[in-house]
Amino acid sequence: MKKTLGLLIAVAFVFVLTGCEKVGSGDYKEGTYFGSVEYDSYGVTYVTTATVYVNESGVIKSVYLDSTYNSNGKLTTKKTLGDAYGMKATSASQGKIDGGAEWYEQVKVIEDKVLKEQNLDWVTWNKEDSSKLDGVSGVTISANTYVEAIEKALKEAK
Secondary structure, three states: HHHHHHHHHHHHHHHHHHHOOOOOOOOOEEEEEEEEEEEEEEEEEEEEEEEEOOOOOOOEEEEEEEEEEEEOOEEEEEHHHHHHHHHHHHHHOOOOOOOOOOOHHHHHHHHHHHHHOOOOOOOOOOOOOOOOOEEEOOOOOOOHHHHHHHHHHHHHHH
C-alpha cells in the first residue's frame, strides 16, 4: 500500500513539474485572425484572404489562404477549384517546379513556411518581379497579396 501510494505521489509530482512547462510559446495572442487584400486582375476585382489560428501558447497553429476567382462566370475560390484551376502546366513550363504544381499546392508551401517560421521574416522578393518570392522552392505564383493578407492577420494577433 505504501509503495503504491509513494508511486502515485511520485507520478503526480512528475506531472505537476512537467505539466507547468510551457511548450512552444509564441509571440501572438490566442485567437483566430483574418486579413484580406483586394486586387485587380484583367479588369476583375478579387479578394485574397488569410485566416491564422494562434493557440493558447501564442503559437501559430494553422494558416489558411484562399482567393476569390471567376470561373466561367461563376464566383468561386481557387482552393475550391483545386486541380480545375489549371496552373500545373504553367508552373511546369516555367521550369522551376519539376512536373509543375497546382495553385493550392503552391499556397500550401507558403502556409507551411509560416507555420515553420512562426512569422514572415523569411520573405524576400524577387528583384525582377517584386510580386514573386525568392528563396522558397515550390512557389512560382505571385505571392504579394497572400503575404500582405497574412501580415494583416498577424498584426491583429500581436
